[in-house]
Amino acid sequence: MIDYVYKAKNTSTGEIVTANVKAESPQAAAKVLMGQELFPLDITPQGEASLLARLGIKRGVSAKDRILFTRQLSTLINAGLPLAKALRTAEEQISHKALQEIIGAIVASVEGGSSLADAFGQYPKVFNEIYVALVAAGETSGSLDKTLLRLADQQEKDAAIVAKIRSAMIYPAIVLVIIMGVIGLMLVTVVPQVADLYASLHKSLPLATQILIGLSNFMKNFWWLILIAIPFIIYFVRKFLATENIQLRIDILKLRLPIMGVILRKMYMARFARTMSSLLASGIPMLQSMETTRRAITNRPLQADITAAISKVRGGINLSEALEPSHNFLPLVPQMISIGEESGEIDSMMQRVAVYFENEVDEAVKNLSTTLEPVMMVVLGGIVSLILLAVLYPIYGLVGSGSIGSGG
Numbered sequence: 185m186i187d188y189v190y191k192a193k194n195t196s197t198g199e200i201v202t203a204n205v206k207a208e209s210p211q212a213a214a215k216v217l218m219g220q221e222l223f224p225l226d227i228t229p230q231g232e233a234s235l236l237a238r239l240g241i242k243r244g245v246s247a248k249d250r251i252l253f254t255r256q257l258s259t260l261i262n263a264g265l266p267l268a269k270a271l272r273t274a275e276e277q278i279s280h281k282a283l284q285e286i287i288g289a290i291v292a293s294v295e296g297g298s299s300l301a302d303a304f305g306q307y308p309k310v311f312n313e314i315y316v317a318l319v320a321a322g323e324t325s326g327s328l329d330k331t332l333l334r335l336a337d338q339q340e341k342d343a344a345i346v347a348k349i350r351s352a353m354i355y356p357a358i359v360l361v362i363i364m365g366v367i368g369l370m371l372v373t374v375v376p377q378v379a380d381l382y383a384s385l386h387k388s389l390p391l392a393t394q395i396l397i398g399l400s401n402f403m404k405n406f407w408w409l410i411l412i413a414i415p416f417i418i419y420f421v422r423k424f425l426a427t428e429n430i431q432l433r434i435d436i437l438k439l440r441l442p443i444m445g446v447i448l449r450k451m452y453m454a455r456f457a458r459t460m461s462s463l464l465a466s467g468i469p470m471l472q473s474m475e476t477t478r479r480a481i482t483n484r485p486l487q488a489d490i491t492a493a494i495s496k497v498r499g500g501i502n503l504s505e506a507l508e509p510s511h512n513f514l515p516l517v518p519q520m521i522s523i524g525e526e527s528g529e530i531d532s533m534m535q536r537v538a539v540y541f542e543n544e545v546d547e548a549v550k551n552l553s554t555t556l557e558p559v560m561m562v563v564l565g566g567i568v569s570l571i572l573l574a575v576l577y578p579i580y581g582l583v584g585s586g587s588i589g590s591g592g
Contacts, residue, residue: 188213192222200225214292224296226306227289245310247343249280251336253287258332267328268295286310299323314338314459317476321466331466338462341538345451345545352552359560363567368403370571375400378575392574435484439512443555447548452486453514454541461534471498485512503530516540 190213191202201222207213214224253274260270268291275287286307293303301320304311311319315335322331379397403410424430438448459480463473471494478490493506504522507513517537524533 189228190217190222190224191226192217192224195221195223214296218296223298224289224292225298227292228285245280245283245286247339249278249283250310251339251343253278253283254332254336254339258329258336261332262329267300283310300328312480314463314476314480317468317472318462318466321463321468325467327466334462334465338458341458341542342455345454345542348546348549349447349451352549356556356560359564363564366564366568367571370568370575371396371400371403375575376404390574390577393577396571396574432484438483439485443552447545447552448483449512449514450541450544450548452481452483453517454538454545456481456486456490456513457517457534457541458538461531461538464531464534470503474503483512489513514541 188205188207189202190205191200193200205213205216207216213227217224217227256274256277257270260273261267265273271287271291271294275284275291278284278287289306290300290303293306294300299320300323301316304319305316308316318331318335319328322328325331375396379400382393382397425434439445441448456477459477460473463476464470468476474490474494474497478487478494481487481490489507489510489512493503493510496506497503502522502525504518504525507518507521520533520537521530524530527533
């Protein structure tokens with residue numbers, strides 16, 4: 185017997201109850217609760233998993249694991265298996281322990297009478313709003329297997345774009361680490377030797393050199409303080425960056441960056457078009473699709489534009505006209521949507537827009553490292569040159585005045 189922590193709704197009073205129950209499986213626990221007139225909302229094994237759940241922490245479920253589960257569930261439902269049986273079979277094929285536990289609890293909820301969408305909705309950190317909305321639409325239309333397959337495709341495309349952008353940023357990150365390493369090495373090894381030379385000559389130094397020597401001495405004498413301060417600095421920087429005003433400024437900056445801004449804008453266009461296409465193709469109304477898509481777009485200026493477009497569409501204006509005034513949406517998006525509106529195939533037109541921008545992002549990411557390489561080399565060379573100038577310039581001055589020779 186296993187101890188489970190459960191959250192359930194009392195079917196008589198409507199009260200939400202959280203307690204423990206012993207059972208051989210989440211399904212058996214659900215049956216016990218149903219016998220006590222409790223509708224299970226969440227059933228989690230006692231121990232590490234339940235502790236994390238009560239603390240509001242979920243062990244990470246990767247996009248790859250979620251996509252694999254979604255495809256397996258789609259295939260099993262398409263093969264004619266009942267929903268609960270399909271979920272149990274998919275659960276057995278999952279190797280990710282945390283996801284397996286979650287699916288086990290979802291099976292218990294479904295067997296207890298919950299809809300699949302509501303059961304998924306209990307785990308928003310794993311199954312986001314778009315996932316739940318599409319599953320709900322698939323259940324309503326009776327095409328859950330096709331909806332899940334479309335959902336898996338969308339997640340796969342979205343994850344692929346994000347992964348490509350992250351991989352493209354690895355090179356600049358490596359160069360940045362090299363720059364910091366070179367600066368640290370020069371401050372710890374080269375600068376102290378130069379400082380000793382200047383001290384023996386009793387000559388006044390330029391301000392830049394004095395700052396460099398002071399920084400070098402601080403690193404040598406208080407390196408332990410730097411190590412202690414780093415975690416606190418990271419914490420306060422993250423808190424500062426998490427404020428709404430700063431987040432808004434960062435989101436605006438993302439769209440205006442010379443190289444990355446273009447790529448990110450196209451990525452957002454692809455995400456907008458693909459999400460809208462999936463939602464509309466699943467039979468979800470336009471306004472609801474727009475609202476769900478708005479929350480899927482993580483950039484605040486774009487969210488504001490979609491919010492404004494929702495108000496216009498609610499007032500009877502076509503989506504293409506509602507998006508046209510936006511400076512953040514690329515012009516191709518409302519143009520293609522307009523064609524879709526005229527032909528009555530707005531979802532398929534959105535699909536084409538998504539494919540177009542995904543290809544554009546692929547091409548841009550391929551060229552990104554080629555574009556950034558000379559820029560990063562110039563930055564690296566410039567920083568090293570400035571340090572060398574601050575170190576060597578006084579030496580040239582001393583040689584020119586004969587101070588070094590006379591000191592010998």
